[in-house]
Amino acid sequence: MSNIPPAIEQPGHHAPGVTDSENSIEAKEVEGLSQGQIVRKRFFRHRGALIAMVALVFIIVLAFTSVGIKFGDVKSGGWWPYTWNIAVDIENAGRPTLSLFPFVIGNHPFGQDEVGRDIFAVVMRGTQQSLMIMVIVGAIATFIGTVIGAIAGYYRGWTDAVLMRFTDVIITIPVIVIGAVLGRRYGIQGAQVLAVILGLVLWTGLARLVRGEFLSLREREFVDAARVAGARDRRIIFRHILPNAIGVIIVNATLLMAAAILIETGLSFLGYGVQAPDTSLGKIISENQGAFSTRPWLFWWPGLFIIAIALCVNFIGDGLRDAFDPRQRRMPTDRALSRARFVGRNA
Amino acid sequence: MATFVVRRLIASLFILLAATYLMYILTALSGDPLEDLRTSTAPNKEQLIASRTALLHLDVPPYLRYFIWLFGVSKCFIGQCDLGVTVQNQPVNVLLAQAAGSTLQLVTLAALVAVILGIVVGITTALRQYSGYDYGVTFLSFLFFSLPIFWVAVLLKQYTAIGFNDFLYDPQIALWLIPILALLAGVIWMSILPGTGRRRLATFGIAAGVTAAVLVYMQLSNWFTYPHIGIVGIVLTSVGIALGVTAISTGLKRRRALYASLVVAGVGIAVYFPFMLWLSYYLNIGTFVLVAVITVVVSFAIGWFMGGDDRMPVARTAAITGFLVGGIIALDRYLSVWDDYAASDRIKGRPIATIGSATPGLEGSIWIHGIDTFAHLLLPTLALILISFATYTRYTRASLLEVMNQDYIRTARSKGLTERTVVVRHAFRNALIPIATIVAFDIGGIIGGAVITERVFGWVGMGQLFQNGLDHVDPNPVMAFFLVTGGLAILFNLLADLLYAGLDPRIRVS
Numbered sequence: 079m080s081n082i083p084p085a086i087e088q089p090g091h092h093a094p095g096v097t098d099s100e101n102s103i104e105a106k107e108v109e110g111l112s113q114g115q116i117v118r119k120r121f122f123r124h125r126g127a128l129i130a131m132v133a134l135v136f137i138i139v140l141a142f143t144s145v146g147i148k149f150g151d152v153k154s155g156g157w158w159p160y161t162w163n164i165a166v167d168i169e170n171a172g173r174p175t176l177s178l179f180p181f182v183i184g185n186h187p188f189g190q191d192e193v194g195r196d197i198f199a200v201v202m203r204g205t206q207q208s209l210m211i212m213v214i215v216g217a218i219a220t221f222i223g224t225v226i227g228a229i230a231g232y233y234r235g236w237t238d239a240v241l242m243r244f245t246d247v248i249i250t251i252p253v254i255v256i257g258a259v260l261g262r263r264y265g266i267q268g269a270q271v272l273a274v275i276l277g278l279v280l281w282t283g284l285a286r287l288v289r290g291e292f293l294s295l296r297e298r299e300f301v302d303a304a305r306v307a308g309a310r311d312r313r314i315i316f317r318h319i320l321p322n323a324i325g326v327i328i329v330n331a332t333l334l335m336a337a338a339i340l341i342e343t344g345l346s347f348l349g350y351g352v353q354a355p356d357t358s359l360g361k362i363i364s365e366n367q368g369a370f371s372t373r374p375w376l377f378w379w380p381g382l383f384i385i386a387i388a389l390c391v392n393f394i395g396d397g398l399r400d401a402f403d404p405r406q407r408r409m410p411t412d413r414a415l416s417r418a419r420f421v422g423r424n425a
Numbered sequence: 426m427a428t429f430v431v432r433r434l435i436a437s438l439f440i441l442l443a444a445t446y447l448m449y450i451l452t453a454l455s456g457d458p459l460e461d462l463r464t465s466t467a468p469n470k471e472q473l474i475a476s477r478t479a480l481l482h483l484d485v486p487p488y489l490r491y492f493i494w495l496f497g498v499s500k501c502f503i504g505q506c507d508l509g510v511t512v513q514n515q516p517v518n519v520l521l522a523q524a525a526g527s528t529l530q531l532v533t534l535a536a537l538v539a540v541i542l543g544i545v546v547g548i549t550t551a552l553r554q555y556s557g558y559d560y561g562v563t564f565l566s567f568l569f570f571s572l573p574i575f576w577v578a579v580l581l582k583q584y585t586a587i588g589f590n591d592f593l594y595d596p597q598i599a600l601w602l603i604p605i606l607a608l609l610a611g612v613i614w615m616s617i618l619p620g621t622g623r624r625r626l627a628t629f630g631i632a633a634g635v636t637a638a639v640l641v642y643m644q645l646s647n648w649f650t651y652p653h654i655g656i657v658g659i660v661l662t663s664v665g666i667a668l669g670v671t672a673i674s675t676g677l678k679r680r681r682a683l684y685a686s687l688v689v690a691g692v693g694i695a696v697y698f699p700f701m702l703w704l705s706y707y708l709n710i711g712t713f714v715l716v717a718v719i720t721v722v723v724s725f726a727i728g729w730f731m732g733g734d735d736r737m738p739v740a741r742t743a744a745i746t747g748f749l750v751g752g753i754i755a756l757d758r759y760l761s762v763w764d765d766y767a768a769s770d771r772i773k774g775r776p777i778a779t780i781g782s783a784t785p786g787l788e789g790s791i792w793i794h795g796i797d798t799f800a801h802l803l804l805p806t807l808a809l810i811l812i813s814f815a816t817y818t819r820y821t822r823a824s825l826l827e828v829m830n831q832d833y834i835r836t837a838r839s840k841g842l843t844e845r846t847v848v849v850r851h852a853f854r855n856a857l858i859p860i861a862t863i864v865a866f867d868i869g870g871i872i873g874g875a876v877i878t879e880r881v882f883g884w885v886g887m888g889q890l891f892q893n894g895l896d897h898v899d900p901n902p903v904m905a906f907f908l909v910t911g912g913l914a915i916l917f918n919l920l921a922d923l924l925y926a927g928l929d930p931r932i933r934v935s
Contacts, residue, residue, distance in 0.1 A: 085761060109682060111542075133770065154448055155511070168833070241442075243436075243439075243440065246440045247440055247443045247444045247447060247871075248444075248447075249914075250441065250444040250868075250911045250914050250915060251444055251447070251869075251871070251907070251911065252869035252872055252873035252910060252914070253869070253873060253892070254452070254873030254874075254876060255448075255873060255876070255906075255907065255910070256889075258876075258892075258895060259451045259452050259895060259903070260451060260455070261456050262455045262456060262895055263454065263455040264458060283866075335568070336571065340571070340573055340574075342874075343573050343575075344573060344574065344575060344597065344877055347573075347575045347874070347877065348877065348880065348892065350895075360573065360575075362572075363575065363576060364575075365503070365581075367881075368581060370583055371583070377576075377579065379575040383567070384571075384573050384576065385571050385572060385573070385576075388570070388571030388572075388573075389567060389568060389570075389571040392567050392570050392571055393567060396567070
């Protein structure tokens with residue numbers, strides 16, 4: 079390879095312990111691609127993240143099409159014959175009708191509870207709520223964390239001190255504790271309000287990370303160049319520094335969303351989260367704790383969906399980390415290595 | 426250094442003050458503390474409302490009521506804490522004193538086990554990067570991250586406790602299970618320990634053989650009904666501990682360290698029978714701690730006198746060995762009362778507890794009570810450590826990998842240092858810095874998890890104090906809970922800062 083991009087040859091890009099042939103694979107892979115394309119390519123190479131993404135999309139589609147959407151006054155029905163809040167006659171003693179060998183879905187694949195509600199519909203409704211809470215929390219917490227971290231890291235001095243001490247104060251209170259205190263008051267107003275509240279307390283970790291990132295990025299040459307060219311602070315923050323910190327932000331936003339779903343279910347379990355008549359995955363488990371020995375399926379299915387969603391989001395986060403952070407890249411396979419050596423020798 | 430600590434302490438105190446203020450206001454505003462009285466039909470309703478208002482100073486708005494509470498707390502500095510009273514007019518001081526013990530026990534044990542296990546597994550995965558073991562642990566830690574703690578807790582309660590108790594009723598390991606467990610152990614050890622080809626095969630063979638032998642021995646000697654380690658087991662594990670600790674701490678080439686830790690192990694073996702048959706019957710909690718301290722001090726002294734020119738590392742190695750050997754002997758003493766404990770009329774042959782933090786009305790020596798505490802701690806601790814363990818493993822792995830790629834590691838290797846020195850002295854020390862931050866940061870998460878776990882396992886602890894307080898919109902118990910947790914969080918952050926200063930000389934200078 080004679081036309082290796084010069085960036086690869088700079089010190090600092092040449093990771094210690096990495097041989098030239100490995101570097102040339104890296105160089106060949108990213109040659110002529112934009113940053114977005116490189117990230118996308120690396121992300122799709124992470125098999126776990128890819129599977130997780132397909133699974134998550136499947137869960138989302140399943141949850142929202144099956145029992146339909148109810149958002150305020152807007153309602154739409156789904157293809158599933160039962161709804162999550164209406165009880166029907168109990169069949170098969172409420173046992174799940176789902177079986178793999180032979181494959182049968184049946185009328186109530188996840189079973190029924192003691193009053194006869196279809197658990198599939200209940201779990202789907204809970205999944206909808208948990209997913210929605212996850213997205214809202216992720217959006218709000220990421221926004222607040224990024225803004226506070228960016229301002230603190232960029233302006234330093236007094237601004238930094240005040241904002242970071244404020245962050246320290248919030249961090250001192252365990253999330254589940256402040257979530258419970260706020261959820262007790264606001265949980266009754268619906269899942270959306272609870273999500274907003276959770277978003278307002280979960281931003282602290284991200285703010286610290288973004289601040290650290292900004293502190294180091296603001297000393298780089300391209301920021302000086304922008305300032306010399308007459309860019310205002312706002313432009314430097316949003317157009318120059320933020321795009322360089324986007325990897326850290328996206329990765330931690332996904333991890334935050336995985337944490338949010340667990341915190342919501344935990345709060346609902348304690349009774350400070352989503353309130354009846356609405357439901358969420360944590361609330362289903364909390365309601366049916368006592369019935370474990372008689373109707374374990376009331377307990378299994380919501381739990382499996384919580385784990386599936388959190389696991390998918392965590393894996394996607396890991397894939398994004400690999401994609402954005404070339405230091406943590408995968409080891410090339412033996413085949414790729416030998417091919418690169420071969421190409422290198424013949425160049 | 427002193428100014429650094431003092432400055433950090435003062436800053437922490439102000440942060441705690443602000444956090445308590447925030448918590449107090451939020452709790453006081455989280456609902457109506459008089460709700461149950463307003464809707465009641467009692468004839469003396471007005472009088473009840475008036476008396477509760479007077480009791481909890483409800484006529485003072487929350488942002489001023491905080492200072493009444495703060496005044497009571499500030500009396501702690503003159504030794505007369507006053508944390509207020511609950512809605513039921515019980516003093517919170519008394520409630521907190523009852524609750525804090527069991528929760529702190531749970532949290533401390535869970536944090537300790539999670540940190541040690543997490544760091545050890547994290548190091549091994551980093552050193553065996555991209556092996557099957559690494560991928561397996563990575564997947565498991567992602568799974569543990571994603572587990573809702575209450576779900577795990579309920580599952581543990583239903584399956585582990587009941588299943589294991591049923592097993593203990595008739596402890597027979599199925600014959601087909603022994604070869605499977607042995608093969609599994611062989612595969613795990615083979616993937617962790619270094620080497621290639623024949624050496625790995627040997628590791629596999631030895632691990633599988635030892636596992637099978639131990640299982641068969643347990644089966645034949647009715648081990649699960651009368652568990653014990655015995656003098657043979659003590660000799661083997663003590664010598665093993667001496668070798669292992671020396672290998673990690675100073676390297677086996679340091680003969681003085683090896684001999685010192687072997688001498689310590691020998692002393693441990695020599696006092697085994699006197700301890701088991703005589704001394705242990707006269708111990709209470711205070712003297713037990715005293716014996717433990719004496720063990721460590723004596724071991725340290727043995728190392729110190731055998732240390733030669735460079736005493737400190739040898740003494741350290743001997744002290745760690747002494748501590749671990751003492752622990753094994755104490756464990757054997759605990760196990761020796763197991764059958765009495767399991768058969769006692771309070772336990773009725775179902776020793777793994779699912780409810781509470783101690784068996785009420787249990788009588789016996791500290792060994793019986795120790796076993797009882799252990800049986801109650803087992804499941805909640807397991808539930809708590811799973812999640813933190815995953816976090817620590819991932820961070821240790823990432824941090825150690827990052828350090829292992831640095832130039833100074835290559836330099837250390839190229840100047841001919843042994844792999845042990847490179848990993849333990851050069852890499853691990855530096856990798857600890859980010860881990861310290863995570864552990865300090867995570868302590869709040871463990872306490873939050875404890876609130877949920879305590880509820881599932883019916884512990885009367887601080888989680889219950891918090892929940893009862895919050896349900897009654899009663900800030901005093903909630904604040905008592907928060908004083909302990911917030912104080913702990915700040916303490917751990919301070920410890921992390923001190924640890925940085927210890928680990929990284931650059932921080933000490935500035």
